[in-house]
Amino acid sequence: MNCHTIPKMDHDSTRPRSIIIQLQSPRLRDGLLTADKKYNKLHKAEKLHSGHLGLGDPRQAANRQLHAVTRVAAREDKFV
Numbered sequence: 001m002n003c004h005t006i007p008k009m010d011h012d013s014t015r016p017r018s019i020i021i022q023l024q025s026p027r028l029r030d031g032l033l034t035a036d037k038k039y040n041k042l043h044k045a046e047k048l049h050s051g052h053l054g055l056g057d058p059r060q061a062a063n064r065q066l067h068a069v070t071r072v073a074a075r076e077d078k079f080v
Contacts, residue, residue: 001021001022001023001024002021002022003019003020003021003022004019004020005017005018005019005020006018006020016050019050036048
């Protein structure tokens with residue numbers, strides 16, 4: 001599985017950036033989409049969003065910082 005965000009086409013937009021997820025198989029993708037639709041039907045007041053998946057919380061900043069430190073260490077040890 002691969003997950004990343006893409007830049008906005010309209011920089012003035014207030015909408016968050018889109019999240020792109022590449023899954024290992026179409027079957028897994030279809031299962032995920034079905035589960036999303038079921039959740040949204042049951043919870044009409046609060047539909048599924050990235051916060052439910054742990055993507056919109058403060059821990060994300062810590063992950064970015066850890067990733068930056070790892071890149072520097074890899075560059076110093078000539079892993080890249």
